Amino acid sequence: MLFWYISLFFIALTLGLLDVSPIVTFAIIAIYIIVSTPFVIPIIWSKDTEKMKNYLKKSRNAYYKFLYRFLTGDYEEASMITGNMRNGKMKDMANVMLFIHQKRHTEAKPILEKMKESLFKNYYLAAVSCEEGNLEAYNTYKNNVRDSDYRKWLEVEEAVRAGGKVEALKMLDEQIGRLRGAKLLSAVHYRDELLKKKD
Structure with missing residues (x-):
């Protein structure tokens, strides 16, 4: 990451020394940022789950550390990290993920x-x-989920509840083939959790 910032600095410095117009300088820097960001932050666009997990593991960001522990099944450590996080949206999200995994829906x-x-x-x-069996509320919230991948995960869960675990795994496998970044990690984790469940 440090190398990325140093490269950005030298690109800007070189363009400044060459007296390149501000519009061209902006365009070159924007292209550099857009093209290089997925390589520097693999959690955005990568298809390599191990590379993304390593990125999360090495991150100083508490939420990313939590995600690493959560996605690798170390829920006790994930819970400790959550306890040390500052109050706010990320801590709330982490707590929700943990509570739902632990079946603490209330x-x-x-x-x-x-x-x-x-x-x-x-x-x-x-x-x-x-989980509560409230079908009306479930359908209301499901209809508010606009992202097709998240809706698919809800449909996968419906298939599992209807006894179609094999069909659910097939749906997940099809989805995993086209996903990238954090969604791919989530889908792989969900698949692993389904495989651990007994029929």
């Missing part, structure tokens, strides 16, 4: 309800409603 629901309207809120409220 603790997750109040956190979700106080959040601003978002994809995360609607997706996890749909998941909680599904």
